[in-house]
Amino acid sequence: MFYIIGGVAVLSALIMVTNKKPVSAAMSLIVTMLCLSGMYVILDAHLIAALQIIVYAGAIMVLFLFVIMLLNIQEKEGRLSGHKIFLQFAWIMLVGYVFISMVKLIGGDSLPARVEGSINGFGTTKAVGEILFTDFLLPFEIASILLLAAIVGAVILAKAKVD
Amino acid sequence: MEIIIPTINLASIYPEIVVTIFAVIVLLLHAFTPHHSPGGAGKGGDHLGYISFIGIAYATFLVFTQEGGTEYSFNGLWILDNYSRFFRLIFLLGTGLTILISVKYVKDEGINHGEYYSLILFATVGMMIMGGGADLITIFLGLELMSISLYVLAGYTRNRLTSNESSLKYFLLGSFATGFLLYGIALLYGATGTTNLKGISGFISESNFGNPILIMGMVLLVVGFGFKIASVPFHMWTPDVYEGAPSPITAFMSAGPKAAAFAAFARVFFEGLPSLQGVWVDLIWILAVLTMTVGNVIALVQNNIKRMLAYSSIAHAGYVLVAFVSANELGIGGILYYMLAYTFMNIGAFGIIIVVGGKGEKRVNVDDYTGLAYRHPVAAATMSLFLFSLAGIPPTAGFMGKFYIFSAAIKSGYIGLAIIGVINSVVSVYYYLRITVAMYMKEPESAVSGAESMPSLVFSTAMIIAMVIAAYGVLRMGIFPSAYIALAQQSHLSF
Incomplete structure (x- = not known):
């Protein structure tokens, strides 16, 4: 799958x-x-x-x-020239190679076993909500300030009239 | 269903709450006060600046009243210790000075008041969160809050093309760096199963610290933080952004956010990854040498003074990295002390740049400073003081800071690094003194053109206050450093 x-x-x-x-x-x-x-x-x-x-x-x-x-x-x-396509392809290959060698290096056993939290109701709305309002209350609030600042910023930069 | 609420200790985040509230107040006041006189958007908004300043002052007071000791709250996501307290003071100081030097600038440029100040305050909240976060999630959110506010502030003078360029470049490269940081955090989480710094260090010390995922995550964190502190080779954005952004924002960016990035950087590496020290010390050693050298050498040939200070700020990040490499108590104290000194001297220098630059930032080249001492002896003397401090000449704060950092490096055996640092420091004297030479030793241009090129400088009251504070700070920290050093040393991380 x-x-x-x-x-x-x-x-x-x-x-x-x-x-x-x-x-x-x-x-x-x-x-x-x-x-x-x-x-x-x-x-x-x-x-x-x-x-x-x-x-x-x-x-x-x-x-x-x-x-x-x-x-x-x-x-x-127009199309990209063959030279450029080759160059990009080479880059992709290089990055892919780095990743593959990384995975090889890491191997299977160095990954930790599944985290405990995954047993009861992990990933459901209820579980996420519960965590969000208890353990991760502070980041949750910070995120709201972050969004407020981002909205203010977007309004300023996109406002029609330059004053 | 039973929900266990973790200890919520609001007292530990009072200063952050206060600054946030003031940011919102400023925003609302701006929205609900009539300011639609024709072409007068820039008029009558001074009070917003002063209100923001009051907020900062109140938050500073609150930081002082918070009792000492180390205290975790919010389920270990937040830490209140001497270290975070010291950094908060640096941020609040930087923000306060920035607001003071902004008041007149904002009016001259006719840019919108309310959002300007409230974004500065939001950025400050972000910085304080970075200083106080004890978990990678908290630190990351603080960093984003700071960065997003700064992206907007860099492009605040929308009718100036360089400002737009600066904002866009900062945004694109910054998001890229954020991606690196987030990847690093994800890999660390994957390797250790927690984002909590204490948890990470605990996990590493009792199990496999040779895990390649861990190393990858750490390297990516270095990249992400390296971008934020503008270290070579992640410095490409700095000159353009610093040059294009409005001058007060440049001053702000070079002081507060840089200190915040260092705060988080040091917190993550000393508290979360101390077991990997053998790996990251070498990495940061290279970064430190590159950053100092490249920054100073390129600064030598700059003519635009904002650009020059951008490269100088890169070089200064390199000096702080030297303290980082030393990784002892002296080193951490050195980071704190240096960031405080740097806040004073850099914002001071930018204050003079704003005044000399005048409306529209027209005079920002070294040549524009020719003969400044003959026309405005006080301005020239103040500027020289800040430049001497940046160059590290006694009896200024910059000298003590460098002395402190290099002695920390020598103490932990990095003599080569200290020597490179001192050589760099000597190189930097050239370009700082170039401005002083232009101000003092060159005749002002002939009377005919001189009248046009150097009109009278206007110091607003707020600017004078800011300059006095900065100059006092530079001298005080340079002549009587012991109290500050003791404070900085007390605030080192408990690791």
């Missing part, structure tokens, strides 16, 4: 990067997001999976598509 979802996620991510039409690129990004949420389900994190679909695949992507359609971005002419 993991390999199917992971494969589709990587494939659609590749399509997204290589596709020249912005709308189709955005669509394949949605597929990637959906696959990611599938992974969260495998990891027992149901709430995160649902949020992933609602927030990313839903809200943010709709916003993306709106912007793309509003701006009416034209398809760019």
